[in-house]
Structures are given as structure tokens and as C-alpha cells.
Amino acid sequence: MLMKRNSEKYHTILEAAIKVFAEQGFHQSTVAQIAKEAGVADGTIYLYFKNKDDILVQFYDYKTKQVFKKFRDAVNKADTAITKLQNLIRAHLEAFQKEPYMAMVYQVETRQQRRLAEQPIKEMSQMYRDIIAEVVEQGQEEGTIRRNLYMGMVKRLINGAVDEVINAWIHTGRAYDLVSMTDSLVELFINGIGSAQIRPQH
Amino acid sequence: MLMKRNSEKYHTILEAAIKVFAEQGFHQSTVAQIAKEAGVADGTIYLYFKNKDDILVQFYDYKTKQVFKKFRDAVNKADTAITKLQNLIRAHLEAFQKEPYMAMVYQVETRQQRRLAEQPIKEMSQMYRDIIAEVVEQGQEEGTIRRNLYMGMVKRLINGAVDEVINAWIHTGRAYDLVSMTDSLVELFINGIGSAQIRPQH
Amino acid sequence: MLMKRNSEKYHTILEAAIKVFAEQGFHQSTVAQIAKEAGVADGTIYLYFKNKDDILVQFYDYKTKQVFKKFRDAVNKADTAITKLQNLIRAHLEAFQKEPYMAMVYQVETRQQRRLAEQPIKEMSQMYRDIIAEVVEQGQEEGTIRRNLYMGMVKRLINGAVDEVINAWIHTGRAYDLVSMTDSLVELFINGIGSAQIRPQH
Amino acid sequence: MLMKRNSEKYHTILEAAIKVFAEQGFHQSTVAQIAKEAGVADGTIYLYFKNKDDILVQFYDYKTKQVFKKFRDAVNKADTAITKLQNLIRAHLEAFQKEPYMAMVYQVETRQQRRLAEQPIKEMSQMYRDIIAEVVEQGQEEGTIRRNLYMGMVKRLINGAVDEVINAWIHTGRAYDLVSMTDSLVELFINGIGSAQIRPQH
DNA sequence: GATGAATGAGAATTCATTCAT
DNA sequence: AATGAATGAATTCTCATTCAT
Numbered sequence: 001m002l003m004k005r006n007s008e009k010y011h012t013i014l015e016a017a018i019k020v021f022a023e024q025g026f027h028q029s030t031v032a033q034i035a036k037e038a039g040v041a042d043g044t045i046y047l048y049f050k051n052k053d054d055i056l057v058q059f060y061d062y063k064t065k066q067v068f069k070k071f072r073d074a075v076n077k078a079d080t081a082i083t084k085l086q087n088l089i090r091a092h093l094e095a096f097q098k099e100p101y102m103a104m105v106y107q108v109e110t111r112q113q114r115r116l117a118e119q120p121i122k123e124m125s126q127m128y129r130d131i132i133a134e135v136v137e138q139g140q141e142e143g144t145i146r147r148n149l150y151m152g153m154v155k156r157l158i159n160g161a162v163d164e165v166i167n168a169w170i171h172t173g174r175a176y177d178l179v180s181m182t183d184s185l186v187e188l189f190i191n192g193i194g195s196a197q198i199r200p201q202h
Numbered sequence: 203m204l205m206k207r208n209s210e211k212y213h214t215i216l217e218a219a220i221k222v223f224a225e226q227g228f229h230q231s232t233v234a235q236i237a238k239e240a241g242v243a244d245g246t247i248y249l250y251f252k253n254k255d256d257i258l259v260q261f262y263d264y265k266t267k268q269v270f271k272k273f274r275d276a277v278n279k280a281d282t283a284i285t286k287l288q289n290l291i292r293a294h295l296e297a298f299q300k301e302p303y304m305a306m307v308y309q310v311e312t313r314q315q316r317r318l319a320e321q322p323i324k325e326m327s328q329m330y331r332d333i334i335a336e337v338v339e340q341g342q343e344e345g346t347i348r349r350n351l352y353m354g355m356v357k358r359l360i361n362g363a364v365d366e367v368i369n370a371w372i373h374t375g376r377a378y379d380l381v382s383m384t385d386s387l388v389e390l391f392i393n394g395i396g397s398a399q400i401r402p403q404h
Numbered sequence: 405m406l407m408k409r410n411s412e413k414y415h416t417i418l419e420a421a422i423k424v425f426a427e428q429g430f431h432q433s434t435v436a437q438i439a440k441e442a443g444v445a446d447g448t449i450y451l452y453f454k455n456k457d458d459i460l461v462q463f464y465d466y467k468t469k470q471v472f473k474k475f476r477d478a479v480n481k482a483d484t485a486i487t488k489l490q491n492l493i494r495a496h497l498e499a500f501q502k503e504p505y506m507a508m509v510y511q512v513e514t515r516q517q518r519r520l521a522e523q524p525i526k527e528m529s530q531m532y533r534d535i536i537a538e539v540v541e542q543g544q545e546e547g548t549i550r551r552n553l554y555m556g557m558v559k560r561l562i563n564g565a566v567d568e569v570i571n572a573w574i575h576t577g578r579a580y581d582l583v584s585m586t587d588s589l590v591e592l593f594i595n596g597i598g599s600a601q602i603r604p605q606h
Numbered sequence: 607m608l609m610k611r612n613s614e615k616y617h618t619i620l621e622a623a624i625k626v627f628a629e630q631g632f633h634q635s636t637v638a639q640i641a642k643e644a645g646v647a648d649g650t651i652y653l654y655f656k657n658k659d660d661i662l663v664q665f666y667d668y669k670t671k672q673v674f675k676k677f678r679d680a681v682n683k684a685d686t687a688i689t690k691l692q693n694l695i696r697a698h699l700e701a702f703q704k705e706p707y708m709a710m711v712y713q714v715e716t717r718q719q720r721r722l723a724e725q726p727i728k729e730m731s732q733m734y735r736d737i738i739a740e741v742v743e744q745g746q747e748e749g750t751i752r753r754n755l756y757m758g759m760v761k762r763l764i765n766g767a768v769d770e771v772i773n774a775w776i777h778t779g780r781a782y783d784l785v786s787m788t789d790s791l792v793e794l795f796i797n798g799i800g801s802a803q804i805r806p807q808h
Numbered sequence: 809g810a811t812g813a814a815t816g817a818g819a820a821t822t823c824a825t826t827c828a829t
Numbered sequence: 830a831a832t833g834a835a836t837g838a839a840t841t842c843t844c845a846t847t848c849a850t
């Protein structure tokens with residue numbers, strides 16, 4: 001009943017579940033499949049997780065914290081806003097490229113869930129946007145990022161674009177190097193698509 | 203057996219289904235719930251749809267075509283690339299704001315589905331990206347959009363950002379006017395977030 | 405509500421039903437299929453038949469009486485017991501060969517039914533066995549059929565063998581002439597398979 | 607998933623199913639009824655059988671092989687063709703008398719099935735007819751069975767007559783001893799119903 | 809702790825039958 | 830009389846969860 005989250009079996013099951021969820025989707029996956037993938041009995045799952053939903057909740061809680069720590073570290077390693085932004089996005093793409101099952105579950109199931117696992121997801125998205133806000137504000141102080149920005153929109157722009165880049169990578173069978181997208185993505189954020197001709201004169 | 207797609211009841215059921223899917227998600231929704239919402243017997247559903255999956259397929263086939271026609275019309279109404287882009291995004295936000303259940307289903311289920319309904323979804327995403335490519339190329343010829351762009355990335359930027367704007371609107375309970383986001387979104391696409399100071403000199 | 409059994413439509417539906425039952429079996433057949441085959445609306449069936457079961461009941465009542473009249477006539481046409489037996493069996497094989505759908509339904513569904521249609525079936529089997537008894541008794545008086553016979557067994561021998569001959573014909577795709585089996589079948593009934601060597605001496 | 611066919615519960619369910627099928631017919635029987643008769647939960651059925659059809663398939667596969675082994679043994683125990691035939695028929699009647707539910711299912715459902723379980727059924731009927739052919743040929747060599755026989759017809763005669771004897775026994779409520787029919791049945795096969803007067807002179 | 813057989817609630821789907829037109 | 834859309838009871842089957850071993 002204690003549901004130990006540090007035993008080896010706990011992680012075995014969690015990784016197996018992520019793989020199965022990635023391949024089939026959460027709802028299409030059965031506890032029996034997860035158990036088989038993990039090499040344990042069906043009932044064993046319930047020694048480590050309250051129920052099927054809880055596996056997804058734990059996934060977000062565990063993977064997410066781990067990943068977000070990486071994001072935070074990546075940002076902290078840089079000094080200027082622009083490099084911070086680059087580091088954030090590179091870390092994001094790196095993390096998802098390294099663990100594609102996690103990426104697939106994250107991209108697909110995050111939108112699906114209603115109450116289930118909502119808290120961790122919201123926290124995580126919030127954290128992500130907080131980092132962006134922080135970086136943008138620093139850039140504005142440095143003078144590298146312009147001031148007349150609607151912050152909410154900037155967060156959505158960056159969050160949405162990265163998300164879509166990952167999505168496209170998944171849907172094309174992960175055939176290319178995701179991390180190498182970093183620079184052109186950041187460059188687009190910074191410069192937009194407009195030509196010099198139409199830029200407002202500051 | 204003929205599955206008439208123009209009868210009133212067909213549309214009643216489809217709208218009811220979209221509402222139920224929006225509220226509960228496709229997999230959590232039962233045919234019985236849809237029938238109840240539509241005010242028909244369970245069996246009646248099967249006079250108009252092959253099975254539960256088919257409801258979603260029909261939704262994409264029907265709503266999507268309808269919406270995409272609007273997008274195309276909106277784009278065609280404008281002359282310059284920038285106004286075309288503005289019209290596209292405004293039409294997108296308008297359509298989704300006007301039919302929030304459709305928006306919710308679309309945002310959530312599109313990523314979920316594997317084979318089911320994949321063809322229509324892919325076609326639709328493709329069409330969307332084709333329009334963007336077309337507009338961007340026109341802008342490059344006009345000189346309003348810069349030439350050194352990786353088109354694939356531009357599509358993802360725009361697609362992803364609009365998607366995320368809609369997502370945020372849904373998750374905050376659709377409390378504000380979605381369409382009014384158009385201008386600041388397009389402005390961001392055009393100008394990016396960088397200040398004049400860091401722009402490369404052309 | 406009068407369920408007229410002499411209208412043209414009544415027979416159209418009955419024939420359609422027999423065809424469908426023959427092809428799919430009674431339980432696998434749907435009222436909708438029968439209606440389609442008959443070229444009428446589903447509901448029309450219920451103007452002529454109480455329910456699905458009733459179609460089968462009517463089938464036995466109608467076809468059976470018709471067929472049995474033929475059997476009786478065939479028997480009456482002959483004088484000696486042996487020719488009567490030959491005529492009976494030839495009439496049987498002829499009737500079933502001529503209407504293979506009827507044959508298929510009769511062979512397959514007769515055993516299946518429990519209460520449903522039991523009465524007509526029993527009557528018909530009874531009638532068949534009565535004819536056999538009658539013929540055998542005549543033969544015994546004529547001296548062409550031996551006297552020390554257990555009549556119940558003789559009936560089963562003849563009934564069962566004819567039945568099996570028809571069955572085999574159906575299962576081999578009705579590829580040969582069924583009626584031509586008559587003579588060798590009757591010959592077997594009369595002479596058995598034993599050689600002269602083992603016959604008891606009378 | 608392993609569908610263990612040697613566990614006690616497998617047999618409990620199979621016997622329960624046969625009983626229910628015998629009483630109601632395959633199509634009229636529900637999985638719930640079988641489960642109740644077997645004293646297990648509905649879902650338990652599916653741990654041992656793929657689906658409802660599979661129960662019937664297993665029945666044929668299991669019972670049939672078992673019974674046919676008995677037939678073969680009975681035949682092999684005798685030396686002369688006539689005693690072989692007697693043994694075969696006695697073994698047949700004994701087996702069906704001993705397990706009347708099996709008998710009822712076998713007699714009724716065998717004709718019904720189309721593709722379902724067709725293979726085992728055909729194999730079994732074939733095997734039966736092969737034994738008959740074998741015995742008859744031996745008798746012809748011994749001189750106890752006459753040579754001018756159409757073998758196909760002999761098989762149908764014997765198969766059909768035994769079948770009908772069993773049928774009659776079932777339909778009269780199994781009120782008498784089935785096995786005791788053996789001798790008079792065989793006697794009929796051997797001698798036919800004709801009197802000495804009409805026998806062809808060899 | 810681990811197992812996996814057993815459970816039974818729940819869901820999709822079919823189809824005989826009805827009835828308003 | 831005829832229609833065929835609508836009904837909803839009935840049935841099969843799945844699978845998360847439990848619990849005796």
C-alpha cells in the first residue's frame with residue numbers, strides 16, 4: 001500500500017507503460033499489456049500504482065520534474081536572454097529526442113486528459129511559460145528583446161512552435177535530428193518572417 | 203444502410219456527438235451518451251453512422267471541409283501576403299470561436315488518433331500548410347517577407363502558435379475574445395521578438 | 405391482421421425467405437435481408453407473417469403439405485409395394501432436387517427447431533413413416549417383403565438413408581442428378597449388403 | 607490468453623456449454639447461460655475460449671476425437687467384416703447413449719454450421735465413411751458382403767440409418783435402450799427388407 | 809511481495825418489431 | 830396496404846481490478 005516509488009520495479013513498470021502508451025495511446029493500452037512489457041504479473045502493477053490512471057499521473061510527476069530540472073539548468077547555464085532561450089529550446093528538443101516514448105506520450109496524451117493528471121500538467125506548462133517570461137523580461141532589460149510585446153502571446157508563440165516542431169518530427173517517423181532545429185527556430189522567434197522593408201522604424 | 207448524410211437527424215446526432223466528445227473526450231464518451239444528448243435511441247445512431255469511430259471520421263470529413271473552405275475564401279479575399287496571412291488566422295480563430303465544441307474536439311482528438319480518420323486529418327493539416335507556403339512565397343515575391351527562410355519551420359511556427367493560442371483559450375474556459383488575438387499574433391510572426399539592435403543588417 | 409396466405413406477395417416473401425434461410429441459415433438471416441430479397445419493405449413482412457419464426461412455420465405448413473401430396477400421389481400411382489417404394493423415393497428426390505432452397509432449409513432447420521414449428525414437422529415425419537409402414541405391410545402381404553421385420557427400424561432405415569443421400573447431394577454442391585440415385589437406393593433397401601452366402605435360409 | 611485446455615475449469619465450462627446447447631440449441635444459448643450453468647462469471651468463459659463459436663469448435667475437436675478413437679478401437683477388436691460393422695454401430699450408439707447432451711448437440715448442430723467448425727465436422731464424417739468403406743471391402747473379400755455395390759450409397763445408407771435411429775431416440779425422450787437397436791439395424795443392413803422370393807439369383 | 813485466475817460492470821452493436829405517414 | 834425510420838431489449842465481449850495462494 002505504500003507504493004514505493006524508488007524501487008527498481010516501479011521504474012521498470014513506468015518505462016514499460018510509457019512505451020506501451022506511446023505505441024497504442026493511453027486508452028488503447030491495457031494493464032495486461034503493460035504488465036507483459038514490464039515482465040511482471042498484472043496484479044503487480046497495483047502494488048506500485050493505485051490504478052491505470054495513476055500510471056499516467058506518475059509519468060507526468062516523475063518525467064516532468066526530471067525534464068524540467070534539465071530545462072532550468074540549461075537556462076541557468078547561459079547569461080544573455082538569447083542564449084538562455086536557445087539553451088531552453090535545445091534542452092527541450094534534446095530531452096524529447098532522447099526519450100521518444102516519453103515525447104510521444106507527452107505530445108499526445110497531454111491534450112487528452114481532463115481531470116486526470118491535470119495538476120502536474122498545468123504546473124509543468126506553467127513552469128515552462130514562467131521560464132519564457134523570465135527570459136523575455138531579461139532580454140527586454142538587456143535591450144535584445146523589444147519591449148512592446150504581449151507576453152502571453154510570446155509564450156504561446158514559443159510554446160506552440162516548439163510543440164509543433166516536435167509533433168512534426170514524431171509524425172515523420174523521427175527520421176531526422178530534432179536538436180538541429182534549434183537554431184532556425186530561435187532565429188525565427190527573434191527575427192520573425194518579415195523583411196527589413198516592412199519593419200516598423202523604432 | 204444508406205447512412206444519409208443530409209437528413210436533419212444526421213446533423214443532430216453529429217452535433218450531439220461533438221458536444222459529448224468535447225466534454226468527455228472521444229474514448230470516455232459512450233454511444234448511449236451521444237444518443238441521449240441527441241434525443242434518439244441508441245440504435246438510431248447506427249442508422250447514420252457505421253460505428254462509434256465513424257462519427258469522428260464523419261466529423262472530420264464534414265466540419266473540416268467546411269472550415270477549410272472558409273480558410274481558402276478568406277485568403278483569396280485579400281491581395282497582399284500579409285493581409286492574406288491575417289485573414290487566414292482570423293478565419294481560423296473565428297471558426298473555432300464560433301463552434302467551440304468543434305474546436306475542443308479538434309484540438310484534443312487530432313493528436314490522439316492513429317489510423318482512425320488519419321487520412322482526413324493529414325489532408326487537412328497538409329492543406330493548411332500549403333496555404334501558408336503559398337502566402338509566404340507570395341510575400342517573398344512582394345518583398346514583404348524575407349527570403350532566407352526555412353519554409354518547413356515557418357509552417358510549424360505559424361501552425362503551432364495558432365494552435366497554442368486556441369488551446370490556451372479553451373483551457374481558460376473561453377473567457378475572452380479569441381479573434382482579437384489575430385493582430386498581435388500576426389505582428390509577432392512578422393517582426394519576431396527581437397529588438398532592432400540585434401537584427402542582422404541586410 | 406388477417407395474414408392472407410393466398411396473395412401473391414405472401415408467396416413472394418415466403419420464397420424469398422426460403423432462399424435466404426437456405427443460404428444463411430434461419431438464425432443468421434435477418435428480416436431485413438428477406439425483405440430485400442422479396443423486394444418489399446421490412447414492415448410489409450409483418451402484414452403477412454406474425455413474426456420471423458412464423459415464416460418458418462408457414463414454410464413447413466405450406467411446402468410440406470404440397471410436397472406430401474406429391475408423395476401420396478406417387479405412391480398411389482403404383483400397384484406393387486416395391487414400385488410404390490420406388491415411386492415414393494423418386495418423388496422425394498425429385499421434389500428436393502427441383503427446389504434446392506427448400507431442400508436446404510428442410511434438411512438443416514428441421515433438426516434445429518425445438519418448439520417452433522414442431523407440430524408440422526412431426527406431422528410430416530409421421531406421415532412419411534406412415535406411408536412407409538403401409539407400403540411395407542402391403543409388401544409383406546404380397547410376399548415381396550419379408551415378415552420378420554421390426555417396422556420402426558425399417559422406417560428409420562429408409563428415412564435416414566434418403567435423408568443422408570439428399571444431404572450428401574447438398575454438401576457436394578448439388579453437382580449430380582439426385583433422382584438417378586433412386587434405383588440403387590431402393591435396391592439396397594431390398595437386398596441389403598449381404599452376399600447370398602450369409603443369408604439365413606427361410 | 608493461453609486458453610488452457612486441460613484445466614478442470616475448461617472441462618466444466620465445456621460440459622456446461624454442451625448441456626445448454628443441447629437444451630436450447632447453439633444460437634438460442636447465451637454465454638451468460640453457459641456461465642451460470644458452469645458456475646463461473648461470464649468473463650471467465652473468455653479465459654478458456656476465444657468466443658462463443660470457439661466453444662462449439664472445441665466441442666467438436668475434443669469430443670469428436672475422443673469418440674472416434676472409440677469407434678476405431680471397436681472396429682479393430684473384431685475380425686470379420688460383419689462383427690466389425692456390428693462393433694462400429696454398437697460403439698456409436700453406446701457413445702451417444704452415454705452422453706446424451708453430446709448426442710443432441712452433435713445431431714442438431716452438425717447440419718447447421720456453415721463455415722464454423724466445418725473442418726473438424728467434415729473430417730469426422732469422412733473418417734466414419736472411411737471406416738465403413740474399409741469394412742465393406744473386407745467383407746467383399748471374405749465373401750460375406752456382395753460385390754456389386756455402389757460404395758457411396760452403402761456409406762450413406764449406414765450413416766443415414768444410424769443417424770436416424772439416434773434422432774428418433776432423442777425425439778422420443780431417450781426412453782429406451784439405444785444400444786439394443788444395434789442387432790436389428792445391422793441385420794437390416796445385411797439382409798435388406800426383401801423376401802427370398804424377390805432376391806436376384808446369383 | 810508477487811502472482812494470475814477470476815470477476816462483473818460496462819460498452820458497442822444488432823435486429824426483430826412497431827407505427828406514424 | 831405499404832413503407833422504412835426509429836426503437837430499445839438483448840447479447841457478446843473487454844478489461845480494470847481484486848484476492849486467495
